[in-house]
Amino acid sequence: QQKVQQSPESLIVPEGGMASLNCTFSDRNSQYFWWYRQHSGEGPKALMSIFSNGDKKEGRFTAHLNKASLHVSLHIKDSQPSDSALYFCAVSMGYNQGKLIFGQGTKLSIKP
Amino acid sequence: DPKIIQKPKYLVAVTGSEKILICEQYLGHNAMYWYRQSAKKPLEFMFSYSYQKLMDNQTASSRFQPQSSKKNHLDLQITALKPDDSATYFCASSQEAGANSDYTFGSGTRLLVI
Numbered sequence: 001q002q003k004v005q006q007s008p009e010s011l012i013v014p015e016g017g018m019a020s021l022n023c024t025f026s027d028r029n030s031q032y033f034w035w036y037r038q039h040s041g042e043g044p045k046a047l048m049s050i051f052s053n054g055d056k057k058e059g060r061f062t063a064h065l066n067k068a069s070l071h072v073s074l075h076i077k078d079s080q081p082s083d084s085a086l087y088f089c090a091v092s093m094g095y096n097q098g099k100l101i102f103g104q105g106t107k108l109s110i111k112p
Numbered sequence: 113d114p115k116i117i118q119k120p121k122y123l124v125a126v127t128g129s130e131k132i133l134i135c136e137q138y139l140g141h142n143a144m145y146w147y148r149q150s151a152k153k154p155l156e157f158m159f160s161y162s163y164q165k166l167m168d169n170q171t172a173s174s175r176f177q178p179q180s181s182k183k184n185h186l187d188l189q190i191t192a193l194k195p196d197d198s199a200t201y202f203c204a205s206s207q208e209a210g211a212n213s214d215y216t217f218g219s220g221t222r223l224l225v226i
Contacts, residue, residue: 004154032212043116043202043217044155051212088155098143098209099168102155 002027004091006103014111019076021106023089026070031094033065035074038086038105047074047087079110115139116218118203123223125193132179133188133221135203141216143167143209144186146178149220150199161186162209193225 003026013019021035032051036044050056050063050072062075076083089103119134137144146158160168164180175197177189190197200220206213 041219043219045217046214049212049214092211094211098145098160098162098206098211098213099157099170100215101157104154
């Protein structure tokens, strides 16, 4: 049974700083990985996906995947108050037709 | 304009009653899903549908029944409601039900069972 664990549970970062979020997964057959962001009262919104080992950069966001270490991370550069939200890591196995397994989330607060 | 409409936004129900949660998507997607978000728990996959056919069901209880009357609709009927069913229920969709498909989520229906 796939387990997806996120750390830290909560994180406070000063405005303009770097936020680093971590996610570990248990099943080595995991294929596809996403980071979602959820603001209060809204549904989760996909930030970025990463499918291959290494780094993927989209604007201020960089995801890093290491399948051998069962680890995926998200780094947010130049954090803005609007980045304050709940961040989820989600994993797809590759054979289960769209089912995502989510981590429990990291609550990120950006302090002005 | 919201691309996935979930109705109602908030719902209070009495234990033992039955409710239907509505979901419509206007993205032209062929796959739709239901997820549940409870306090202190991760988002949990419930159902996936592709071209109006059930693909996967991870809900242990038969009290939860998805209903797809049209390609862009996937409603969720919940019978014999229990306080433990209190959660926010999210509908989502993707172009296809592939393992690497990008999801779009609705804004959720927050259900409180008293």
